[in-house]
Amino acid sequence: MIAYTACIGLLLLISCQQNTQDKNIERFDISLAERNTELQLSGEYEALIRLNVDYLKQAAKMKYYAGKGLCYLNIADVNVSAGNYEKALFFFNKAEKRLANSKNNYHRALFYNDYSLYYSHLKLYDKAIEYNTKAFHYLKEAKESSLKNKLLPRLYVNKGIYFARKGWYGTSLKSFLKANELENSAYSNCMVAQYYLFVNEPNSAQMYIARAAEKMSAQKTSDVESLWVYYTMGYYYNEINSNDEAEAALKKALEINIKTRRTYSSHIEGVYKSLSELYKKKNDGGKAYFYLKKYMEEEGRLDAARLATMNKTTENFISEMEKESEWHKNDLPLLVALSITVFTISGIYVQKMIKMLRAKKVSLKQETEELKYNVYHKMLQEVTELAKKNDSSFLLKFKELYPDFINALLKINPDLENSELVFCAMLKLKFSSKEIADYTFVQHKSIQQKKYRIRKRLNISGEEDIYNFFEKLSV
Known part of the structure; x- marks a missing residue:
């Protein structure tokens, strides 16, 4: 007993x-x-x-x-x-x-969900879907808890993203709607809205954006969740050509990103791209070019990181196989075959990525050159108008258009007066003597005398055309 x-x-x-x-x-x-x-x-x-x-x-x-x-x-x-x-x-x-081998199924689900996100960032959507499916499987087997309830809608959101990227829109939409049914947060409403924007249905997106904005105002949302709301609003307003509203929302997203970028910089390149497209529509070439460049820099950084990771993963795999071969000499033919397979698959992937990046670079370069051309001609038009009006800000704006021109003149003759610099700037713009006389309200004869003095001050020979001199002096 x-x-x-x-x-x-x-x-x-x-x-x-x-x-x-x-x-x-x-x-x-x-x-x-x-x-x-x-x-x-x-x-x-x-x-x-x-x-x-x-x-x-x-x-x-x-x-x-x-x-x-x-x-x-x-x-x-x-x-x-x-x-x-x-x-x-x-x-x-x-x-x-x-x-991965934990007895706690929630742990396994959490690991495979996060691993699927990692592969999504690498743009390997088949692998992302594979691990997302595993996460669903283990979460279903997990015991009921608050953590399980929070993870489930996020699995559906991620599933929606992966299937959208694969072009399987029916499954994608069902996943987003299920996530929103379970969570109904500012973020989940944003994701449904972004799906509709992704498939070019802004009218369908409108209701979910309104709900997201309402929840952001009524509830205490995190900085990142607010960033998503403002980005989605900017995306929507851009699509329906409400330029001022789009600019305000996207600028707010950028402002929040300054605070969150060290722990969450995902998709900020999308904000840059949207701003570039917005300013292009507003005919503000300078800002359009600035944000296009920021977008290219961010995309380039992420693409380089993706390729580096793929190469590192391949090297690690081969290294592990070499260690194994020390223990299993009899398996050498199999290991060689596997090595060749890994090299071939990774080689194909890397080549595919490089080809895609080159195509993207060519496309972005063309767009960049077009923007630079538009910026230059818009500034040239503005400077020309200021010259015609004899505006006092003409020389200042001219320096922005041709930053090296005035320095080149002063290098030849440091004693040039401001009025002479203005005169040289007008010759650089190829104004005729009559035009300069009309715009500056002086006689034609005075302009001819000014040309003669400028030749002496800049040591321009009598045989050289003065317009050619200024054309060659600075681009």
């Missing part, structure tokens, strides 16, 4: 300890998820890293193996959002060892 009672007591003690451990683990997961999300969506990079380091230490004290994996996963996520794909892969590998 004593032994029986002792056994029962021991079992109860173990059961209590297990329940306590389970509760501690649940508290750990919820607290880490909430605090990490809050810091990432507000752009606080250093605080986010400190938080995960602290939780790594807690997990070690608790001997909570999967807890470490969650911390590594968080650090991988923030690197994906910032476009640091190589660093993200390093932390994904560390997280995978602790989460």
Whole structure:
């Protein structure tokens, strides 16, 4: 009887300890998820890293193996959002060892969801769909919890994105609508709106944008969620040619991005592209060119990061195979065959990416040159009009159009007066003597005398055409 009672007591003690451990683990997961999300969506990079380091230490004290994996996963996520794909892969590998085979199905679902996002950023949508499907599978098997309920709509959003990129619009729309039914947040409404904008149905997008804006005003949304709302609004207004509203919304998105870019810079190139298109429609070539250049720089950075990550992944795979070959000499023919396959597949992918990037570069270069041409001719027209009006701001605007011209003149003769610089600028614009006389309200004879003095002041020979001299002096 004593032994029986002792056994029962021991079992109860173990059961209590297990329940306590389970509760501690649940508290750990919820607290880490909430605090990490809050810091990432507000752009606080250093605080986010400190938080995960602290939780790594807690997990070690608790001997909570999967807890470490969650911390590594968080650090991988923030690197994906910032476009640091190589660093993200390093932390994904560390997280995978602790989460992919976890007995907690929520952990496995979370890992595969984040891994699918990583592959989506690399534009490998088939792999993204594969891991998204795994995430759905494990989340279905997970026990009910608040974390499970938060993750489910995000799985549907991501599924919608991947299928839209693949051109499977029916499945994509169903996924976005399901996510919005489950979450009904500013973000989920934005995603439905963006789907309709993506398929050129702005009228259908309007209702969801209004809902997103209403929720942003009524609720306390994160900085990143607000960024998404303003970007989607700008995207919509751009599509329906409401230029002023589009500009205000997109500028607001850029303003928020200054704060969040260290932890969440995803899709900011879309804001740059939208602004470039907007200013092109508004015939403001200077700003259109500026934002097109920003878009190209951001796209170039991300494309370079994607290629570097693909190459690094291939190298690591080959390296692992070489290590294996030391242990399995008999498998050498198989390893060689696999190596050839990996090199071939990665080679095809890299070539495809390079071809796509070259085509994009050619297209963007043409658009850039067109914008530069339009900017130049618009400025030339403005400067010419100021000269015709004999406006006092003519020389200042002329310097913006030809920044090196005045310096080149002063290099020849530093003592040139301001009125002489204005006269030279008008000759640079190929105004005839009669035109200059009319615009400056002087006699034609005075202009001829001015030309003679300028020749002497700039050492222009009598045989050289004065217009050719100024044409060659500075472009």
